[in-house]
Amino acid sequence: MAVASRLDTGKAFARVILPTLAKGVVQRRRPVTALAGKVRVDAAAVATMKRFRERYGPEPLRLRVTGRSIALLLDPLDVARLLAESPEPFALATTEKKAALEHFQPHGVLISTGAERERRRAVNEDVLRPDKVDVRAIVADEADLLLRHVRGTGRLTWDSFAQAWWRAARRIVLGSFAREDVELTDMLQTLRGNANWAYLHPRREALRQRFESRLREHLARGEPGSLAGLGSVDELLGQVPHWLFAFDAAGIATMRALAIGGAGEAGIWESVRLWPTTPVILRESTEPTRWHGTWLPERTTFIVFVPYFHRDPDRLPYADAYAPENWPAPSDPGLVPFSGGPGICPGRDLVLVAGGAMLDALRDHLAVPTLRAPLPATLNHFELTFVTRRDD
Template sequence: MRDGLPRASASENLRLAGTLFASGFVRGTFILSGPGCALTDRLDTQRRAHELLTELIRRYGGRPVLARGPGGPTLLPLSREDVTRVLAESDDVYAVSTKDKRAAVSPFLGGSLLVSTGAMRPVRRAYVGSVLEHAAHQLDLGRIAEEEARAVRGLVDYDRLEQVWQRVARRCVFGSGARDDTELTALLRRLRRDANWLGLNPRATLRQRVLSRRHDARVRDHLTRAEPGSLAAILAACPGPPEVNLIRQAAFWLMGMSVTVTGLIQTLALLAAHPAHCTRAAEDTGYLRACLMEGLRLWAPVPMLARVTTRETSWYGHELPAGTSVVVPVGALQRHPALPYADRFCPEAWPVPAADDSCPAAAGAAPAPDEPWIAPFSRGQGQCKGMEIALQTGTAFLAQILATRQPEAVASPLRPPGPLPRTLNPLRLRVALHPRR
């Protein structure tokens, strides 16, 4: 151990590359890859990553480990205190906009909060926060989710659920006039697929630049309508500062809502495999919201939270230079062995709001304060600003399904008893929805 900061050995770096860093790339960073998910599922990469991180915690006493990541020296915080420091400290120090992220999505999301750096980030963050706060009080996006969820019946898999959910996403962001604009979603899907290369494929980057012009044009047309009841209407009523590119910010919201479908299919499959939880969730939307958070905890759609230091930072007497990568492996840490419910479906671990709680913000399910590594939507200044919209619409969507349908697991790997699998391929989940009697 040098200067109190342990360094991963050559063999540990090799294992980290295969189980943590490479698996995320293969699975798909911005959109799931079918072959990639099948491969990581077959290799059980999350289990291997969890076992390795547990070894590192035991070997180095829980101190952060300096490893060799894809972009150079990478710090892995592994304790409550160190994870809290990274996620809670200002993003002026631990920047959310990493080099890989900017290379991946700047061609179509440049000017949005996601890739903001320097003095522009607090301006954009304040504006986006204000718009979403207005939306939480003025829009009934849950109604949109309920209306579309009525079409979900029969045998449901990821692809079928995504088709319906994309209609929810388009209506929430742009209004009913965008409901059937499947071309917009197709363009975004192609842009996200090329983003999976993280800027390493020049042909993919060039293709993004070409496609982004068509994508921008469609988003602009929908924003111009400013349809009442949509986020586009809130944007029109709250003109942003010149630092905010409204077209790209709206595109980012659409992409962010698209990711929610992974949590929805996982939660639906969990409820199908746990009938007692399903019965309670069908009667209590607060409990159903906690079930959705559990579905996100058990298999995080974003298994690694990446940051980069903007200035020299001191860790246990060791000075890390500016530009050092910091990766919080939440996908593994959310199944930390210190959690008594690590490998169980345990909605009770989340605070359930009172039935008469009418404040959307107060109704938000949140992990216990002493579990900072449970962060499905990140934490601190890097927390997803659209978290409340995702939870509100996602819960309403599932509630409508459960109101009229009883889910049944089909060849499910999630049936109790026994611990839930560490690695899960959501693209292969199947749930049969039967009419309630």
């Protein structure tokens, strides 16, 4: 197994890892996202990963980092193995992930281990099923109100879309009483912004406690027709922050899907394939593991840079095009828009239904698509604007 030169280790951080972190992996940073689009950082990152594979081969590439064992995956089959063999011996609760997510969801399933993780995972899988809440009806209500606003202004912007999307998300998760509780999600966004810095930012425990107290009030109502009505307060309190976090990513995917003329759930799939909302998947080994004849030590951090596997033209002829025919069962094991294996996003189907419903409610009333192949490697959702159709 190859070990990257110090120069290439520096390139891995400078062109792949650090630009991804700078954009904000937990809460998107608007100015950095805009800059990333202008300087095409994702295209540069994918090109860097391609050069690594050409230079070192398809096996995991070890980075030269003092005191740490870090491996960058370069082959789709290795990605499939890593995800299939999670959480043992490849734990989802990595050091960096814990440091970030503990800012706002210290009891979330993603940073839980052992029996605790199994119990919390079971709660997520049971509750986050789109057939338990009338997701399409809720989204249709909010989409109708949004379209009235759009017809009045003549255009749809990210800010107007996000307001409607969050109203739908709060209704789906917490019920209609929480629909206008903007302060709740504002508090969460502040905590997520701090989480971008992981262990470099002090935790705001007082703010998190206020957020959890407000969240507990909504959950205690157990409003019928919402996810809050499907479990006990104590079961859901630690999981709901991540559900709301995931709805933010789903809204981003929906807005981008509009830009490529996407339709239905396949449009959401493709949006997340083209522009992954989770650009880096991390795992940490709980024991020594063997890779292509080489043993890597316990606590090795494995990095999957998802855009490389989703946008590699050498492997995917449709890398930079809209290709909804791939879903829901892609043939390439490197296509992992919602992760994979036992750690696959438990809310995937809920997100697909909600996003697909909003996409279909809006697309026929807007002048779309505006983007054609080859699609850009970076798409700044904050700057997307759509005008109404002349015949609407």
